[in-house]
Amino acid sequence: MARATPYLASLDLGSTRTRLVIATPVPDRARWTVAGYGDVPSKGIRKGVVVSIEQAEETIRQCLTEAERMVGFGIDTLRASLSGLHVRSLNGHGVVAVSNRNRQITATDIQRVIEQASAVNLPADRGIVEVLPQEFVVDEQDGIGDPLGMLGMRLEVTVHIVTSPVTASQNIVTSANRLGIIVEDLTLGSLAAATATLTEEEREYGTAIVDIGGEITSLAVFQRGAVRHTAMFGIGGTHFTNDIAVGLRSSVPEAERIKQSFGCVFSPLLHPNERQEQLAVTASGGRSRMLSRQVLCEMLQPRAEEIFKEIQENLQKAGFEKKLSSGLVLTGGGSLLSGIPELAERMLDLPVRIGTPAGLDGISEELSHPEWATAIGLILSSIRPRANHHLRQRETSWRHWLAGIKSFFSSPNSAR
Template sequence: MARGTPYTASLDLGSTRTRIVIATPVPDRDRWTVAGYADVPSKGMRKGVVVNIELVEETIRQALTEAEKMAGIEVSSVHASLSGMHVRGLNGHGVVAVSHRNRQITAADVQRVIEQASAISLPSDRGIVEVLPQEFVVDEQDGIGDPLGMLGMRLEVTIHIVTSPVTASQNIVTSANRLGMIVEDLTLGSLAAATATLTDEEREYGTAIVDIGGEITSLAVFQRGAVRHTAMFGIGGTSFTNDIAVGLRSSVPEAERIKQAFGCAFAPLLHPDERQEQLEFAASGGRPRLLSRHVLCDMLQPRAEEIFKQLQENIREAGLERKLSSGLVLTGGGSLLSGIPELAERMLDVPVRIGTPTGLDGLNEELRRAEWATSIGLILSSIRPRANHHLRQRETGWRDWLTGIKNFFSSPNSAR
């Protein structure tokens, strides 16, 4: 395999599927293209948590081997996703006096105010994964994205902080380390998916991105260009499969086949002729049985309604129900079940679309599907700072401090 070839790689370690994408720069163009990818069943994961590190290592090895073979590149580092019921998001606020004599705001001032906003009390077993500035306020002038160089006496910031148990995130890192790979960073899966699917207008005017994975559904709300809220729900695509398996007394693989081939989660979409259509399936013991599509829909729709009811209540409790001017963007494999977008639009009373990844060259029909949004988003998150060198040079100082803050508060020995 080629050594020394510039690349960036992503690892989306999900509860049911593990995906790796390798991208390389396009010569003489400020673009990157997919060089290799792999999608394999996950082993050793449950609801976003590593429960068997040897099986997870085996899963990553299988995906890595396939992706490396396709790309012709040996991967030594990855950007990985993080999800699970153990992940928590909260907002913080900090305020400092501008220290420079001429009242010009410097990177040191930005560092101090973010440090203050990040100084939250956490249990000893939890650490900070993400520190995401929402907006700065200079002398009561709000809505400022970058205060560097401005004049003022008082600097404030609001931030969104993502936390996780130290052991949960470390087990993902360890699984990759055992294969000789470095994990460059961990990014919340829904935020990575947003990078690959949301437009600037959606981020500005208010959008909720909902990533329906195998066992976890993730929510992230954007408004005024920043993350305002994140949440996790212990329900996903496998819940639909399990409902079918229990209701029909069939095997899980047979239930999955039925769901993908004939499932619909919104009864009004079924034509009267389709409602009476009879489907043959193998029940327990291999005996063939018949099932009408409307009965199948009656199994699936209540579960889908449960997902969107939980989302609606969570968004309402966060005070963001009226802030979704651009609606809802659905992504993840669970969003592909027929009727899901229509049901979401009806229940939440906002525009809904399926979010498919864009932003890389070489995206074939498979990679443009919603279940690849997180994998592609991780790639884009890692390369976009490189695409704007001026911005990166301007922000390097306080971006490095953000990393330092995250590492400090993630340390088990840090003061709380």
């Protein structure tokens, strides 16, 4: 298929589902609209990590086929999400003297101070994925978002640095490259979801976004307009399913059906009549048994409490427990389980809402759900930077590796 239209594409390679979105500009190019999308079960991905290049490649191929059929042309570049327990983050600080003789801060000064702040010691097998400026300080005047053009002698910056093992990043890139697709950038999934769901007020006054995926739950804290803290937890929606499968001795597909149709993690939501409602469950061997919704809730609630207990402890350790004036925003497919927002409010003593993606035209009813926040947020991240003078660390080893193979996989002879 020949491409005749400008486009942006995103790939959310999740542990249980893989989603791909293609957006095209509206006629005046002031906005972008969703033109196509794909959604398929993931294979070859565990806890956010590619464990089989061949299966991950096939998963991406299926997603591409669905999306490209809708838009009527093929794509060759996209931005992908990054997640997993292997992702780690830290904050850095840099200071430089303003180089310009008239003491006016230039883009070169800003880049120099960000580079100094990101000059951290990392193991040889780990590289920097993103460097996100939080706040600039000019001659001890803090709270500056963009110092370009200001006068000063001393420029400081604090940054949030996202790191990942080089091989984990390479495997995502390789899975796409084998289809002739160039991965232009990797973005932390929770930050992409935040781009699609958080308001400017929430970013300013303090909000935690919690993305409950299939096998990973991600946390990102925003305050004063910038990301301040990120973390990953090895619990997700599949753990609820597995709890049901083990407790009822049923198959995983049957447990997933029960969870989606009748699951609840907060018993006060159940009406007295609902608590006694009997559900027919097909156990192993084809035998049928009955289960009350109250018992099902008692199976699921401890796992949900475990998720929010870990989040609470992490926020306490990072010093943000009392600083989230705008509360908590939930995204990811796991946030759709009945009772999740109510349980989070009770445990964390914060206002909680479900984050639905916005910011693009053409978001259909199917896409207006929290599990699409990351894929749509990746598109928005390509349209508008998340922070002033957002620096990408192109000199990390995995990007060197990507540059070396780009010409081969983007050649006309590369077949899908």
